[in-house]
Every structure is written in structure tokens, then in C-alpha cells.
Amino acid sequence: EVQLVESGGDLVQPGGSLRLSCAASGFTFSDYCMSWVRQAPGKGLEWVANIKQDGGEKYYVDSVKGRFTISRDNAKNSLYLQMNSLRAEDTALYYCARDRGMGVIKKYYFDQWGQGTLVTVSS
Amino acid sequence: EIVLTQSPGTLSLSPGERATLSCRASQSVSSSYLAWYQQKPGQAPRLLIYGASSRATGIPDRFSGSGSGTDFTLTISRLEPEDFAVYYCQQYGSSPRTFGPGTKVNLK
Numbered sequence: 001e002v003q004l005v006e007s008g009g010d011l012v013q014p015g016g017s018l019r020l021s022c023a024a025s026g027f028t029f030s031d032y033c034m035s036w037v038r039q040a041p042g043k044g045l046e047w048v049a050n051i052k053q054d055g056g057e058k059y060y061v062d063s064v065k066g067r068f069t070i071s072r073d074n075a076k077n078s079l080y081l082q083m084n085s086l087r088a089e090d091t092a093l094y095y096c097a098r099d100r101g102m103g104v105i106k107k108y109y110f111d112q113w114g115q116g117t118l119v120t121v122s123s
Numbered sequence: 124e125i126v127l128t129q130s131p132g133t134l135s136l137s138p139g140e141r142a143t144l145s146c147r148a149s150q151s152v153s154s155s156y157l158a159w160y161q162q163k164p165g166q167a168p169r170l171l172i173y174g175a176s177s178r179a180t181g182i183p184d185r186f187s188g189s190g191s192g193t194d195f196t197l198t199i200s201r202l203e204p205e206d207f208a209v210y211y212c213q214q215y216g217s218s219p220r221t222f223g224p225g226t227k228v229n230l231k
Binding site: 044045046047059061062095100102103107108109110111112113114115116 | 158160168169173179219221225
């Protein structure tokens with residue numbers, strides 16, 4: 001059974017930093033691209049960042065570029081999100097999601113999701 | 124960026140009824156790279172449909188997806204009590220991957 005378990009969410013002041021982790025199990029982690037997706041309280045879903053299988057390519061939504069860094073450790077089956085210069089608008093439940101590729105030129109949807117970890121940015 | 128609009132915002136129906144949810148894109152979604160997710164309160168989203176019309180593993184056949192280009196539809200043929208939830212469409216053909224605002228299907 002695929003499991004994605006996020007941790008690291010907390011209450012942090014504006015301008016602060018936080019590192020989220022996602023522990024993966026039940027599949028060959030190194031075979032998959034992975035993403036972070038967030039959901040502000042009572043709001044919809046927003047893709048934040050993704051990383052290719054070997055960590056060599058990383059992509060971000062414009063609103064977090066230069067502040068967030070996605071990384072992975074395939075030996076530990078773990079995904080990370082380093083969040084710096086946090087703002088109130090980053091307050092959200094952060095989901096770790098597995099990317100599933102489709103097509104000859106791979107395009108990715110999210111086929112497995114964790115339960116999320118809550119990040120609250122407030123003074 | 125492709126903007127997705129979902130309608131209606133809320134759908135009030137009874138068990139056994141048919142639900143038709145619409146997702147419209149601001150520009151064509153290449154190769155039908157469109158997915159649908161279901162989210163229940165306090166739970167993570169669950170993949171229902173990918174490639175506009177392919178059901179994900181374990182998804183009942185009362186869920187079906189259709190459409191291409193800019194107009195897509197999720198149909199639930201006969202609502203079961205466990206189907207009352209919020210449904211999101213998402214395009215993954217262009218970067219950034221974007222979601223619609225959701226349609227809430229609630230009990231009439």
C-alpha cells in the first residue's frame with residue numbers, strides 16, 4: 001500500500017523558515033517524480049513545486065520561487081520542502097503527492113496524496 | 124497560465140440522482156491532460172479521472188469523464204451517499220499545473 005506521511009508543519013512568524021518532510025513507502029520512490037500541493041484554509045488546491053526522479057530538475061509556482069526549495073533523498077525515501085521568508089499567504093495544509101506520468105512527452109497528474117501537514121504563518 | 128472555471132459552484136442533489144459537473148479552461152488543454160479529484164471534509168484529495176476520461180484504479184464505473192479542448196465534464200450516474208464531496212478539475216498539459224475552484228455536491 002502506498003503511503004505518504006508529511007510532517008514538519010507548525011506555527012511560524014512572518015519572515016521565518018520551516019522544513020517539511022514527506023516519508024514515502026509502498027512503492028519504489030526513486031522511480032517517481034514528486035510534488036508539493038497546498039490548500040489554504042477553506043480554499044482550493046495549488047501546486048507548489050515538483051522534482052524529477054533524480055532530483056536534477058525542479059519546478060516551482062511563481063509565488064514561491066526564490067523562497068522555497070524542494071529536494072529529495074532517494075536513499076531515505078523522503079521528500080522535503082524548505083520554506084524561507086514565509087508570508088501570511090503561505091498559510092495552508094501542505095500535501096505531498098506522487099506524480100504519475102502520461103503520454104510520450106510525460107505530463108504529470110497526482111495519483112497518490114498524503115494527509116497533509118499544516119503550516120500557519122502568523123505573528 | 125491556464126485558468127479553470129467549474130460550474131456550478133454548488134450542486135444540491137439526492138442519492139440516486141445524476142450529477143453533471145462542468146470544467147472550462149481559458150485555453151485548450153493539450154492532449155486532454157485533464158484530471159478530476161474528489162475531496163471529502165478532513166481528507167486528502169483522491170484521483171478519480173485522468174486523461175479526461177480514464178478512471179483511476181478502484182474508482183467505480185458510476186464516475187465518468189468526457190470532453191476535450193476547453194470543455195470537460197465529470198458525470199456521476201447515480202449518486203451514492205459517499206459521493207457527497209467537493210470535486211476539482213486539474214489540467215496538467217501546461218505549466219504551471221492548475222486546479223479549478225471546485226464544485227461542491229451536497230445533499231438536497
